[in-house]
Amino acid sequence: MIPEQRRDFIYRYVHEKNVASFNELAELMNVSHMTVRRDIQMLEEEGKVVAINGGVKLNNLLKIELPWREKAELHAGVKRRMGELAAMLIEPGQTLYLDAGTSLFEVAKAVAASNCFNLTVVTNDFSISHYLMDMPHITLYHTGGLVDQRNRSCLGKSAASFLRTINIDVAFLSSSSWDVERGMSTPSEGKASVKEAVLTVSRRRVLVSDSSKFGKYGMFHICGLEQLTDVISDTELPPEACRAIAEKGIKLHQVGSGKEQAHA
Incomplete structure (x- = not known):
């Protein structure tokens, strides 16, 4: 996956599960923990997620909704x-x-x-x-x-x-x-x-x-x-x-x- 695809995957995955660990995201995308952390940092800067100890969760303050096609899944x-x-x-x-x-x-x-x-x-x-x-x-x-x-x-x-x-x-x-x-x-x-x-x-x-x-x-x-x-x-x-x-x-x-x- 290219970086944009990874961040999109992380946001959709967390949107469905509400919380995810660094370990499971790294395994699901077959990338390093450092890569996951960089992607999460960018998503956090966009206001979509919040990093927590050992993982990430959705930001309760919703700043942007998923597009129609992604929500349908x-x-x-x-x-x-x-x-x-x-x-x-x-x-x-x-x-x-x-x-x-x-x-x-x-x-x-x-x-x-x-x-x-x-x-x-x-x-x-x-x-x-x-x-x-x-x-x-x-x-x-x-x-x-x-x-x-x-x-x-x-x-x-x-x-x-x-x-x-x-x-x-x-x-x-x-x-x-x-x-x-x-x-x-x-x-x-x-x-x-x-x-x-x-x-x-x-x-x-x-x-x-x-x-x-x-x-x-x-x-x-x-x-x-x-x-x-x-x-x-x-x-x-x-x-x-x-x-x-x-x-x-x-x-x-x-x-x-x-x-x-x-x-x-």
Whole structure:
């Protein structure tokens, strides 16, 4: 691997595992510990990771998200099950918002395969709109706006303005960083404005985000968790987080290895 490929591998590996030792990274890439340390130093300077004793972990302050294609490879099974569970929350004739992201792409696939007809779907995600384009039982709207090529979606004021003209029954929202204390956040100001607009026009507001995103935070605050009605995640979510979510009156739905659970 060339240096750029190594650093990309390290970031994706740590993004999935949350923490990794120098030894396992050196073995996986067949390079020396010194090479791994140099690569980690550069990633740390970019704000992506934090070096710890004997290894490296993700920086809880998320400064940049992985591009769409790389995110799609992470936690694929959990994302698919979260999508299937999300589709169980919809009813025929509803207007849905599907946020941008690979977890929401799985929601789109499950919605398309559901028995719900006369649905209207609003999205800012190009992959989702392309997937739903030929579904005759779905009326489809795309927000338009500034194109984020890295994440195959639109963001910013134009997209947010369009969303404020729509009444949404169920909004399925993504987040790369969320926790009990800070709520939902993002490293992107343009994404924040879109999500804030969705929250103001939606009757039911559902966060769809696996546990690897929990405990991280971005520069731009979106909302406190109490503004959500539901959270869909997985069973690796810390028990204290589950309790705090329930105390806020939010319905928590969790997927595991083929099992779904719901807590009032």
